[in-house]
Amino acid sequence: MERGETHKLLFCFVTRSSPNVCAVQKLIGTNRKYFTNCKQWYQRKICGKSTVISYECCPGYEKVPGEKGCPAALPLSNIYETLGVVGSATTQLYSDRSNLRPEIEGPGSFTIFAPSNEAWASLSAETLDSLVSNVNIELLNALRYHMVNKRVLTDELKHGTTLNSMYQNLPIQIHHYPNGIVTVNCARLLKADHHATNGVVHVIDKVIATTTNSIQHIIETEDSLETLRAAVAASNLNSLLENEGQYTLLAPTNEAFEKIPRETLNRILGDPEALRDLLNHHILKSAMCAEAIIAGLTMETLEGTTLDVGCSGEELTLNGKPIIANKDVLATNGVVHFVNELLIPDSAKTLSELAQESEVSKSMDLFRKAGLSSHLTGSEHVTLLAPINDAFKDGNPPVDSSMKNLLLNHIVRDQLSSKYLYHGQKLQTLGDKELRVFVYRNNLCIENACIAAHDKRGRFGTLFSMDKMLTPPSGSVMDVLKADHRFSTLVAAIQSAGLTETLNRPGTFTVFAPTNEAFRAMPQGELNKLMGNAKELANILKFHVADEILVSGAVGAVVRLKSMQGDKLEVSMKNHVIHINKEPVAESDIMATNGVIYAVNSVLQPQASRPQERGDEPADPALEIFKQASALSKVSQRNPRLAPVYSRLLARMKENLGGF
Numbered sequence: 254m255e256r257g258e259t260h261k262l263l264f265c266f267v268t269r270s271s272p273n274v275c276a277v278q279k280l281i282g283t284n285r286k287y288f289t290n291c292k293q294w295y296q297r298k299i300c301g302k303s304t305v306i307s308y309e310c311c312p313g314y315e316k317v318p319g320e321k322g323c324p325a326a327l328p329l330s331n332i333y334e335t336l337g338v339v340g341s342a343t344t345q346l347y348s349d350r351s352n353l354r355p356e357i358e359g360p361g362s363f364t365i366f367a368p369s370n371e372a373w374a375s376l377s378a379e380t381l382d383s384l385v386s387n388v389n390i391e392l393l394n395a396l397r398y399h400m401v402n403k404r405v406l407t408d409e410l411k412h413g414t415t416l417n418s419m420y421q422n423l424p425i426q427i428h429h430y431p432n433g434i435v436t437v438n439c440a441r442l443l444k445a446d447h448h449a450t451n452g453v454v455h456v457i458d459k460v461i462a463t464t465t466n467s468i469q470h471i472i473e474t475e476d477s478l479e480t481l482r483a484a485v486a487a488s489n490l491n492s493l494l495e496n497e498g499q500y501t502l503l504a505p506t507n508e509a510f511e512k513i514p515r516e517t518l519n520r521i522l523g524d525p526e527a528l529r530d531l532l533n534h535h536i537l538k539s540a541m542c543a544e545a546i547i548a549g550l551t552m553e554t555l556e557g558t559t560l561d562v563g564c565s566g567e568e569l570t571l572n573g574k575p576i577i578a579n580k581d582v583l584a585t586n587g588v589v590h591f592v593n594e595l596l597i598p599d600s601a602k603t604l605s606e607l608a609q610e611s612e613v614s615k616s617m618d619l620f621r622k623a624g625l626s627s628h629l630t631g632s633e634h635v636t637l638l639a640p641i642n643d644a645f646k647d648g649n650p651p652v653d654s655s656m657k658n659l660l661l662n663h664i665v666r667d668q669l670s671s672k673y674l675y676h677g678q679k680l681q682t683l684g685d686k687e688l689r690v691f692v693y694r695n696n697l698c699i700e701n702a703c704i705a706a707h708d709k710r711g712r713f714g715t716l717f718s719m720d721k722m723l724t725p726p727s728g729s730v731m732d733v734l735k736a737d738h739r740f741s742t743l744v745a746a747i748q749s750a751g752l753t754e755t756l757n758r759p760g761t762f763t764v765f766a767p768t769n770e771a772f773r774a775m776p777q778g779e780l781n782k783l784m785g786n787a788k789e790l791a792n793i794l795k796f797h798v799a800d801e802i803l804v805s806g807a808v809g810a811v812v813r814l815k816s817m818q819g820d821k822l823e824v825s826m827k828n829h830v831i832h833i834n835k836e837p838v839a840e841s842d843i844m845a846t847n848g849v850i851y852a853v854n855s856v857l858q859p860q861a862s863r864p865q866e867r868g869d870e871p872a873d874p875a876l877e878i879f880k881q882a883s884a885l886s887k888v889s890q891r892n893p894r895l896a897p898v899y900s901r902l903l904a905r906m907k908e909n910l911g912g913f
């Protein structure tokens with residue numbers, strides 16, 4: 254599009270205070286104007302370039318000195334005369350040369366989509382010579398293809414409809430997009446609804462040509478689409494692309510296929526399901542002309558995925574990349590844009606390929622070093638639980654036999670989808686471990702690791718990006734405590750209190766486990782007294798246990814749990830550290846087969862051991878009266894009528910205090 258070209262894309266916007274005034278989006282620094290839908294104005298940009306809103310007279314009106322708006326209606330003339338005043342003088346000239354003039358000057362009711370002067374000038378010399386060298390046939394037929402034998406205003410130009418032209422009744426394709434833009438065979442309406450005595454004139458930005466080929470025919474005849482042609486034939490999409498419909502094919506060129514690693518390309522071409530997904534990912538469900546794209550929008554493909562179609566300056570973009578090489582090749586059943594990069598959907602990728610576009614490169618390096626690449630590139634149905642790069646801020650751990658076994662437990666048998674996971678579900682790993690699923694209000698976790706990003710579903714495997722390395726459970730709560738020397742005092746206390754069987758049985762416990770350090774911090778006399786009273790000891794220990802599993806990833810600002818003792822436990826997150834009843838936790842997420850353990854360096858005290866903090870004890874009546882009297886005293890000083898009430902309250906207070 255040449256600088257100075259005028260683009261008018263919608264219709265008259267009439268203001269109440271200024272009649273017959275149209276709002277226009279002007280591209281700053283150019284003469285370009287866009288009559289877009291008012292919903293587009295707030296963005297104040299066209300293809301990333303800044304615009305301003307201005308106002309001008311709507312078609313057919315002009316200003317009157319001293320009056321608001323454009324109140325004066327211009328006299329109507331025939332179509333031929335109207336062409337000369339709407340910026341289509343070249344169409345007027347060619348109408349004269351081709352002997353179309355008498356028809357568009359005479360009686361009738363016509364619509365002409367008139368190419369602007371710039372549209373004619375942009376034709377190649379060869380095309381223009383072929384038209385003007387045979388004005389009575391070629392040029393006349395071309396002009397009649399721009400005409401419809403009835404008056405059609407823009408509100409009748411519905412999306413996806415066709416109009417029969419006055420040249421052999423060949424169809425003209427109309428698209429009316431949500432942003433207000435109207436295209437005619439993918440040429441954009443610049444000036445709409447210019448009324449004439451014998452019809453209406455719409456100015457468009459291109460000279461349109463007849464369309465007789467389907468999308469499939471374009472693929473079969475275009476040399477640069479040879480590889481695509483073979484792929485379409487192999488996937489049996491020929492009939493779809495040659496039948497009626499309104500599609501957009503983002504046609505990858507031979508060059509686009511050549512950019513893909515040969516191993517990847519051969520794998521996809523040899524896999525009918527992956528190939529069909531690949532091709533369907535390049536087909537949009539509706540026809541999208543390039544001229545209608547003035548900002549980013551999301552389009553759905555036949556594969557069910559979405560692509561971000563946008564523009565940057567003069568270039569169209571796909572998923573933010575300017576990869577469209579040739580645009581708006583019109584077909585009878587849609588439009589074709591040639592693209593110079595292949596768009597491979599997730600559904601055609603291996604796990605290894607999915608990981609290349611995710612923040613899991615460090616964990617993928619671990620899997621490769623551990624010799625597990627075959628699980629990531631083959632046809633095995635698995636789900637990979639891959640920790641994100643942030644999980645390795647201290648560097649990647651060494652890969653030994655122990656690490657390999659741990660990594661095998663990050664690969665789950667079967668291809669899963671996170672939206673079908675449920676609380677308490679058990680997952681089997683390639684390392685023969687059983688992992689549990691925990692569903693929380695704010696997170697979805699597998700053991701101690703939570704899903705950090707939307708899962709990616711590939712051809713055979715699914716990638717879950719996890720926020721940390723997961724720890725498979727190994728033994729019951731009691732087994733884990735016994736195996737950790739930090740909890741020797743706690744283990745002895747549990748045995749003394751008769752709770753060993755409880756913490757060994759199947760369950761869903763969260764245990765806030767005091768370390769040896771926590772017990773040493775207690776006064777010796779208090780500790781001896783506690784250890785010598787089995788009932789009180791059991792009561793204290795039960796206060797450290799909740800009968801539901803809460804991993805750290807589920808803790809937001811505050812989470813309240815009911816302890817086995819009966820009182821509430823308050824778990825919170827402050828500065829990335831878990832706190833229990835405002836005490837910091839020394840270590841989180843020590844996983845057991847029947848629960849999770851948090852190491853704490855203090856012994857938690859239930860409410861019963863802190864009477865001054867209890868909120869459920871009966872209120873002291875004297876204290877309540879004192880509070881009422883204090884408040885009433887202040888009020889009575891402002892209102893003398895309340896003084897007697899205040900006196901009675903004082904008398905009651907003395908009575909309850911024993912005549913003090």
